[in-house]
Structure formats: structure tokens, C-alpha cells
């Protein structure tokens with residue numbers, strides 16, 4: 001099988017000839033191999049791998065003719081080395097090319113039994129267009145498969161149902177059994193197929209991964225790809241970054257109560273007590289939370305403490321890069337002193353900007369939260385947290401969304417602790433409707449939509465009658 005593939009260097013391997021030193025240098029981003037005074041057959045084989053590619057048999061014949069049997073054996077071991085370094089693409093021309101996505105990845109193709117076996121595409125494999133070519137990828141694979149010919153795409157489409165080699169040969173025009181065999185071997189080598197005898201659902205670990213979760217996990221962490229990751233600033237000079245805080249959304253504002261932090265530093269209950277007493281509470285006192293309490297809660301958990309160079313800020317919770325992409329939207333059901341409706345929290349002015357009254361969408365947001373929390377009390381205040389996505393993705397590549405979810409976690413915990421210290425009833429939620437929120441708040445779904453929800457209200461026990469502190 002190995003002999004049948006056309007082998008070529010990955011596009012990110014460079015080949016430099018130094019005639020004065022009679023040297024050929026091959027280089028990846030992490031490694032350099034120098035061949036000093038290479039024999040003529042070896043030189044030609046290396047250049048063929050770099051240019052057009054060739055099968056292992058063709059390349060070895062070429063070296064043997066020029067350099068003899070020992071030259072060929074030496075080349076064979078070099079070829080093995082290139083493959084084990086993840087430098088070599090394997091192609092079934094013109095249908096498919098497997099390109100390693102990582103270094104040190106060894107492509108190893110199994111023999112396909114065309115008599116007995118049936119093949120199905122893995123549910124984790126996905127086909128998409130990249131720079132004008134169809135590319136098959138999978139979070140299970142350390143390689144991607146480029147499909148330049150439509151018949152390759154047609155084979156992949158057929159593989160949504162179990163297929164034998166012979167059905168593929170009979171249904172795809174102008175394709176031989178040998179090509180189908182190689183194509184399937186390449187898909188098996190790159191973990192794109194699940195054979196009918198091996199069902200992914202039978203593997204309890206994989207069965208519990210959603211496709212999108214596993215893809216997100218593999219692409220937002222390092223290890224399974226060599227894509228750019230982290231603070232790459234790829235839009236610098238091309239697109240303006242998002243501002244440090246969102247410009248005001250409405251002229252109808254409510255100035256919120258600002259607690260006396262100096263007094264709270266001594267009056268607050270100790271940290272250990274807050275941590276030990278923190279719990280999720282989904283029932284409320286009949287007397288709703290008051291505007292003063294909501295003001296104190298937002299000030300202590302989400303305000304801008306100070307701006308740095310008008311680009312970054314400090315807030316009570318930490319955030320990657322100091323960028324603070326999260327926005328806080330209180331949805332008021334019942335609150336003494338604030339009428340029911342949807343508001344945006346301005347974290348610099350410490351104001352609520354009213355976006356709308358209690359519309360059908362506002363009602364639906366509250367009802368969703370009530371459903372997600374076991375249909376107990378309707379939240380008195382539902383705090384919807386949205387993300388201005390481009391505030392992070394302008395700077396960070398591959399990890400922007402995973403950072404947002406981490407930020408939601410630290411904000412939730414800050415809100416839980418502040419609510420506990422204030423004797424309020426807090427409860428985080430794990431799901432919410434981002435489309436509904438975008439419609440209610442009038443945001444562009446792709447620029448800013450909801451990523452978290454947090455319920456807040458007055459505590460129901462008599463001894464904890466809600467009272468503003470601070």
C-alpha cells in the first residue's frame with residue numbers, strides 16, 4: 001500500500017541548494033536537515049519530493065539507477081525519516097492528498113480488504129471549502145485530506161452509508177478498484193472512516209463527545225494541529241479593534257447606587273464564610289430585590305475600576321489580556337425601584353441603560369431561565385451576559401471563544417460570592433437562547449450575543465429579609 005501513494009514534501013518544507021558548499025538543506029519551522037555533497041540520485045529524489053512528487057518505488061528506482069543499491073538503501077532510510085517527522089504528504093492522484101497537521105506524525109496506511117470490508121465515514125469527519133479546495137478534516141485526525149477532484153468528494157458523500165469497494169467502483173465514473181482501495185486506505189490512515197465492524201458508538205468514551213465539542217476542544221488547544229494559536233494580532237492594521245467599553249446603547253438611563261467599599265472592607269462577612277455559605281438559590285422572598293441592592297451587586301462584581309491607556313481596564317474579576325469583552329444586561333422581572341424590562345449595564349458610568357420595556361422577547365428570556373432552573377420561582381432579575389466577540393478575536397486566534405467561556409466562569413463565581421456576601425439569592429445557568437437575546441437587545445448575533453445567564457433575587461428565609469448593605 002505504502003508503495004502506491006505519491007509522496008511529496010509538505011508545502012511548508014523548504015529546500016535550499018548551496019552550490020558553493022555542495023549542500024542541500026531541508027527545513028521545517030522546527031527542524032533542519034542538511035545533506036552535504038549529496039550523490040546525484042539523492043539530489044534528484046529530494047528535488048522530486050519537493051516539486052512534483054513520486055511514488056516510493058519510482059523514487060527508489062531513480063536513486064538506484066544513479067547511486068547504486070547502497071545509495072538506494074540510504075535514500076529509503078531518509079524517506080522513512082521524513083515520513084516519521086510528518087514532512088511527507090501521501091496522495092492518491094488526482095483524488096486525494098493527506099497532509100500531516102503536526103510534526104512528528106507518522107502516516108501509516110493499512111491494507112484494505114476489498115472482498116470483505118464495508119466502510120462508513122466517521123461522524124467526526126467534516127468537509128469544507130478552504131481557499132478554493134474541498135478539505136476533509138476530523139478532530140480525531142492529525143492530518144487533513146485535500147480533495148482536488150470532484151470524484152473524491154463524491155466518494156466521501158457515498159460513504160455516509162456503509163460501502164464496499166465494488167459499489168464505489170460501480171457508482172463513481174472512471175475510477176478503478178485499485179484507486180478506490182488506495183483512497184480508502186488513505187482515509188483509514190487519517191482516521192476519517194469508521195469501518196462497519198468498528199462503530200464509534202461502541203466506544204463509550206467517544207460516544208459521549210458531541211462533534212462540535214470535540215472539534216472545539218482540539219482546535220482551541222494545542223497538540224493536534226499547528227495552526228496559529230494565541231495572540232497573533234492577525235487583524236492589526238486591517239480592522240479597527242473594538243473599544244474598551246461598549247458605547248452607550250440608550251439615552252434613558254438610571255444612575256445606580258454606589259456602595260461604600262471602605263465600609264464594606266470591615267463590615268463584610270469573612271471570605272471563608274462567603275465560600276462556605278455560597279449556594280445556588282432558585283426561590284425568592286416575596287419582597288423583591290431593591291434597586292440599591294442591584295446597584296451594589298453590579299458595582300462589586302462588574303464595574304470598570306479603572307481604564308489603562310483607554311485600551312484596557314481593570315474590573316473585579318480577571319480577564320485574559322485585560323480586554324473584558326463581556327457585557328452585562330439585567331432583565332428586570334421584579335425589582336423595587338426599577339421597572340420591568342431589558343437594560344444594559346454601563347460599567348464605567350455605573351448606570352443602567354434601558355433598552356426596552358417588558359416586551360414579548362423579554363418575557364421569553366425570563367421564561368427560558370425559569371425553565372432552565374427547574375421551573376421554581378421566576379427570576380426577579382435575570383442577568384444575561386453577552387460577549388463582544390471581536391474584542392478578543394481581533395487579538396487572539398484559535399482560543400478566542402474558549403477564553404470567553406473561561407471569562408464567563410470567573411464572572412459567575414465573582415457574582416456568586418458578591419451575592420452571598422450580600423445575602424442575595426444567586427444561581428448560574430448553563431443554557432440560554434443567543435438568538436432570542438440578540439433580537440431582544442437589537443445586537444448583531446455575530447458581533448455580540450449571549451454566552452451566559454445568571455439569576456438573582458432576594459433570599460426567601462425570614463431571617464434573611466433583603467436589605468441593602470454598604
Ligand SMILES: Cc1cc2nc3c(=O)[nH]c(=O)nc-3n(C[C@H](O)[C@H](O)[C@H](O)COP(=O)(O)O)c2cc1C
Nearest residue numbers: 278279280281282372373374412427428429430431
Ligand atoms: C456553569 C454553571 C451552569 C449551571 N447551570 C444551571 C442551570 O442551568 N440550572 C440550574 O438550576 N442550576 C445551574 N447551575 C447551578 C448548579 O446546579 C449548582 O452550582 C450545583 O448544583 C452546585 O450547587 P451549589 O451552587 O448550591 O453549590 C449552574 C452552575 C454553573 C456554575
